[in-house]
Amino acid sequence: MPIELLLTIVIAAVVLLGAGIGVAVLLRGRKTKPGTYTSTRDENDPATAPAAESTATEAPPGADAPSAPSEEREHPDAPVESAPALEVPEPALGRLARLRARLVKSNNALGKGLLALLSQDKIDDDVWDEIEETLLLADLGTDATTELVDSLRERVKIEGHRDAEGVRAMLREELTRLIDPSMDRTVASDRRADRPAVVMVVGVNGVGKTTTIGKMARVLVAEDKDVLLGAADTFRAAAAEQLQTWGARVGVPTVRSDVDGADPASVAYEAVKAGIDQEVDVVMVDTAGRLQNKVGLMDELGKIKRVIEKQAEVDEVLLVLDATTGQNGLNQAKVFSEVVNVSGIVLTKLDGTAKGGIVVAIQRQLGVPVKLVGLGEGADDLAPFVVEDFVDALLAG
Numbered sequence: 001m002p003i004e005l006l007l008t009i010v011i012a013a014v015v016l017l018g019a020g021i022g023v024a025v026l027l028r029g030r031k032t033k034p035g036t037y038t039s040t041r042d043e044n045d046p047a048t049a050p051a052a053e054s055t056a057t058e059a060p061p062g063a064d065a066p067s068a069p070s071e072e073r074e075h076p077d078a079p080v081e082s083a084p085a086l087e088v089p090e091p092a093l094g095r096l097a098r099l100r101a102r103l104v105k106s107n108n109a110l111g112k113g114l115l116a117l118l119s120q121d122k123i124d125d126d127v128w129d130e131i132e133e134t135l136l137l138a139d140l141g142t143d144a145t146t147e148l149v150d151s152l153r154e155r156v157k158i159e160g161h162r163d164a165e166g167v168r169a170m171l172r173e174e175l176t177r178l179i180d181p182s183m184d185r186t187v188a189s190d191r192r193a194d195r196p197a198v199v200m201v202v203g204v205n206g207v208g209k210t211t212t213i214g215k216m217a218r219v220l221v222a223e224d225k226d227v228l229l230g231a232a233d234t235f236r237a238a239a240a241e242q243l244q245t246w247g248a249r250v251g252v253p254t255v256r257s258d259v260d261g262a263d264p265a266s267v268a269y270e271a272v273k274a275g276i277d278q279e280v281d282v283v284m285v286d287t288a289g290r291l292q293n294k295v296g297l298m299d300e301l302g303k304i305k306r307v308i309e310k311q312a313e314v315d316e317v318l319l320v321l322d323a324t325t326g327q328n329g330l331n332q333a334k335v336f337s338e339v340v341n342v343s344g345i346v347l348t349k350l351d352g353t354a355k356g357g358i359v360v361a362i363q364r365q366l367g368v369p370v371k372l373v374g375l376g377e378g379a380d381d382l383a384p385f386v387v388e389d390f391v392d393a394l395l396a397g
């Protein structure tokens with residue numbers, strides 16, 4: 001065989017081999033890309049149709065940078081990236097104790113103020129007025145303030161003067177009673193008989209809904225639960241991106257639509273359907289922020305819930321309230337409750353306010369327990385609300 005022919009054959013073989021590897025890498029790249037989620041949709045709900053083709057479950061591997069352009073991932077010459085290590089979230093137990101310093105800082109005014117006032121040798125009407133004012137300033141609300149002042153007055157009258165420790169113990173008892181330790185503060189996250197638990201998260205703009213879901217996903221992952229997120233905030237593409245990034249950090253997939261302005265009820269439906277098909281423990285649905293006085297948007301929220309309920313009960317509707325907005329949160333809570341039957345409150349940004357009393361006001365007004373508190377922007381700065389720890393933090397210092 002002439003040497004030229006031999007060389008041509010060798011070169012052709014090398015080129016073919018190279019091309020083969022290229023195709024294999026390309027296919028691998030595709031494999032790690034999220035599979036398009038298809039499903040039959042409910043014919044009774046035509047509004048859900050358009051987003052069906054565009055709703056995808058974004059698999060998390062390597063998705064810490066979910067916006068990375070796809071050409072980059074598929075380039076045959078690019079090294080096959082190994083998925084970044086998933087973060088190991090901190091278990092929820094004892095978190096409030098860890099974050100106590102932040103509560104103490106934010107609630108110093110209330111706790112210290114009350115203790116100082118009640119420890120005085122003589123508590124006259126002026127002092128009682130000051131106590132009342134301190135409680136109102138901490139957003140306890142008029143009802144709870146009156147009740148607390150009345151019972152404190154009664155006890156001081158009957159039991160007489162107490163030293164600082166005695167006053168602290170008395171306050172601890174009364175505040176604990178006011179916050180009601182008997183309320184069920186567990187968040188639905190266990191699989192039902194044949195379907196996942198479904199949690200919807202609602203609230204006005206910017207209160208911390210998406211962040212809370214991200215933080216909750218971490219808590220649930222730490223509890224070894226299979227979680228799936230639904231990005232039913234289709235208002236802005238960035239919203240789905242934000243949620244997906246949170247999930248990806250701990251290996252939790254997100255069902256989202258790539259179409260801007262897609263029907264949120266449709267995405268919520270798809271997310272729950274995916275959760276049922278994939279037999280996960282819990283599906284958490286993020287919704288767009290909306291002002292409680294926007295009737296159209298509140299109707300839309302009601303629809304999201306109804307559409308989900310065509311296939312699974314919504315076990316938990318968490319209303320996220322920003323603690324720094326104080327009494328305004330109460331109006332929000334009232335309207336949201338009417339539309340979607342709120343089952344629990346998440347009070348965020350409690351690290352930045354001296355108005356921890358809002359916990360009491362909200363619970364009393366709505367009869368709905370505060371279940372979680374946000375105490376910072378960090379990934380693990382969300383804690384289950386534990387009455388005793390909260391009261392201790394109020395009275396520390």
Ligand SMILES: Nc1nc2c(ncn2[C@@H]2O[C@H](COP(=O)(O)OP(=O)(O)OP(=O)(O)O)[C@@H](O)[C@H]2O)c(=O)[nH]1
Pocket residue numbers: 203204205206207208209210211212233239287288289290347348349350351352373374375376377381
């Ligand atoms: N300090 C503090 N900041 C928080 C807390 N929770 C959320 N945030 C911040 O609040 C801002 C808004 O959070 P998001 O989760 O985007 O709020 P959202 O309710 O989803 O907003 P929309 O979807 O636009 O309505 C972010 O900067 C969060 O980091 C908290 O507990 N403490």
Ligand SMILES: [Mg+2]
Pocket residue numbers: 209210211233239286287288289
């Ligand atoms: Mg959001």
